[in-house]
Amino acid sequence: MALSISQRALTRSFLAGGLVGAFAGFLFAWESLYRNPGIASFGDRFLTILFFAILFGLAGGLIGFAADLLTTPFARTRAVAPITAAASFALAEGLARSYSVHQWYKDTWPSLTLTPGTSFRNFCIVVLICLVIGALAGAFVSWLLPRLRGAGAVALAFALGLPSAWLIVNRTETFQPPRYEASMKDDREGRLFLFVIDGADWDFLMPLIESGRVPNLASLYTSGVSGELGISYPCISPYLWTSLATGLDDDQHGLCEFFAYRPPFTNALITRYPGLGTGKRFLFQKFVPKLARLGIGSAVHASRAQKRVPELWDYTSAAGIPAAVVGWRFSYPAPAIEGAFVTDRFQETVLPQPAVYPAELRETLRIDYSNEGARRARPILGERLASMTTEELGPNAEKVEKLSYHLERDFRYTAATRDLVEAYDPRLVVAGLTAVDACEHQFILEHVLGREDDRPALSAYHARFTDEQTIDDLAGTIDDVYAITDSLVGSILASRTSSDIVMVVSDHGHDLDGSGHRFGPGGIIMMAGAGIHPAGRLEGARVYDVLPTALYALGLPVPHGLAGKVLIDAFEEKTLADHPISLVFPSEGELQEVRTLDALPELGEQDLEELKALGYVD
Ligand SMILES: [Zn+2]
Structure with missing residues (x-):
């Protein structure tokens, strides 16, 4: 077989693959960076984008080259460029999504962070879809380079596109919830207070606990168990709050975008x-x-309409346990529960569906309209900014406005929670607070730059976002908002008794490097109160574990088939002995089974494997 490929053809394949690869690299790096105008300098950003464009471009080019060598002897029509382009794009995406590449890059270049890995299944789907995109891109390249026709690519795109589309639309893995009943409760009577502080992170919180600025959270920390709360990706609130409330991941709960x-x-x-x-x-x-x-x-x-599975308050309602839920994100329209529900869109005036349940709450709830948040926002910004008008604030006006809005929100929802606790005598009290996260997004630059002992001169890049004076004014803002949040938590806990349990969690943490929380880090979890270990670390907790742990704390069996498990280590031995953890299985016909963990041997193998994976049985 005579080698009949011309040097020009090979160059062309290299270029075709390389072009698409470079484009993929550019998109990847750019998309990973543009959302976070934080600590990374302009130079770092530029170099990162260049680095990935070259890396992926080279990979694409080499694949193109190799594919041309391999296929030319057999190819009648030259569909090589589309195929190579597809392959290079898929490879680039695959690499980009691989956790190890992300980790390697993060270690090598700590001032930047990139998109982390995803599940293997997602990875496969991503590669498939990228093949299609790559094939289309290749068709375009073929069209650009005469003599390489794109017909093969179009056929390929269809051949791959159909199964991809089918996979996307028919992803029907759903969780079958068991039916809860009042008879399932054990004899525990204490209440559970669950606080979600959006974006709370140990790196910010720990120094405040040590310095005594957050006395309420500090007392929970010193009298109970705590640890990092593992997250999953995408690290954004809609997905994670819904995982907290359902014990499931997005495959099953259905909500993972804003x-x-x-x-x-x-x-x-x-x-x-x-x-x-x-x-x-x-x-x-x-x-x-x-x-x-x-x-x-x-x-x-995004709203409750996208959710496909029950949430914490649906289980408690079915079991006849009254709850007061306030400010849970993405909970609109208000679900009809046992007790009362104030959704996170309560403040909006014109909504097609009720934002509170029962509907008359709208009139009776004494929501604090005193603009307390706005009044408190100004002073914590420091005297200079507090005395300025919106015009004088200039680029800082938006930051101040956001801070006021979220403080306002948290003050109102806290007041509402206190009222509902009084009016409904709930056993489950849930409050969602958001000022911490909003503030971390707005003031991270000043928080970090203002903290450095030996503050270097502001770089030209950072000078585009802030100035020395603003740094001085705002360096303490995040700490102040943590302190206010602490006082809000404390005001709700004023009615707490010794038989109650308190759980404080965040949906995710916040990177001190200014990249927000796109790539984690994990959140916080603290538990204290009746039956909880008085001191200790909680290792390996994840967002999925909050629902089952909350149900167990309320004396209810845990649904079988969740992604999470009861955080057994949080509870004292005596509690676990007096109130064995039990699981409830989905109803088949009329049959509904509740079994304690020691009565499981006759379970099917698959169920047992699942329980082993969760750590319930050895
Ligand atoms: Zn956030």
Whole structure:
């Protein structure tokens, strides 16, 4: 067989693969960075994008080269460019999503963070979809380079696109919830207070606990168990809050984006495939709402409508346990529960569905409209900023406004929680607070730069976002908001008795490097009160564990089939002995089974394997 490939053809394949690879690298790095105008300098950003463009470009080029060598003897039509382009794009995406690449990069270049790994299944789907995108890109390259025809690529795109689309639309792994009943309760009568402080992170909180600025959280910390709360990706609130409330991941609970899109196919693509990182946010979050404005499709706030499984208060309601739930994110429209529910959209005036349950709460709830948050926001900004008008504040006006809004929100919801505790005598009290996260996003630069003992001169890059004076004014803002949040938690806990349990968690932490929380870190968890170990570390807790642990703390059996488990280490031996953990299995027909952990041997093998994986049985 004579080697009949010309040098030019090989160069062309290299270029075709390389072009697409470079483009993929550029998209990857750019998408990973543009959302976080934090600590990384402009130079670092530029170099990162360049680095990935070259890396992926080289990979794409080499694949193109190799594929050309391998396929030319057999190829009648030259569909090589599309295939190589597809392969290079898929490889680039695969690498980009691999956790080890992310970790390696983070270790090597600590001032930056990149998209982390995703589940293997998501990875496979991502590669498939990227193949399609790559094939289309390849077709375009073929069209650009004459003599390479794109017909093969189009055929390939269809061949791969159909199964991909089928996989996306038909992803139907759903959790079958058991039916809860009042008879399932054990004899414990204490209440459970569950606080979610969005974005609370040990790196910020620990120094405040040590310095005595957050006395309420400090007393929980010293009298109970605590640890890091493991998160999952995407590290964003809609997904994580819903995992906290359901004990399940997005495959099953259905909500993992801030918006829900129409037509449904785009919705499925975005909300169910968070791993589809490259360019996704740009394409969809910018593009789909634009289409929506033109009347093609729509983008609405994510809400309870996207959730496919029961949440904590659905279980307690079914078991006849009254609850007061206030400010839970993405909970609108208000669910009809045993007790009362104030959703996170309560403050909005015009909503098509009720934002509170029962509906008359709207009139009777003495919500604090005193603008306490706004009044408290100004002083904590330091005297200089507090005395300025909006015009004088200039670029800082937006920060101040956001801070006021979230403080306002937290003050109101805290007041509402106190009222509901009085009016409904709930056994489950849930309060969601958001000022900490909002503040971490707004003031991280000043927090970090203002903290350095030997403060270097402000770099030209950072000078675009802040100035020396602002750093002096705002360096303590995040600490102040933690302290206010602590006082709000304390005000709700004023009615706490010795038979109650308190649980404080966050949906995720916050990176001190200014990259926000796109890539973690994990959140916090603290538990204290009746039957909880008086001191200790809680290792390996994850967001999924909060629901089962809360149900157990309330004396209820735990649904079988959750992603999480009861945090056994949090409870004292005596509690576990007096109140054995039990599981409840989904009802088949009329049959519904509640079994304690020592009565499991006759379970099927698959169920036993699941329970072993969760650590319930040895
Ligand atoms: Zn956030």
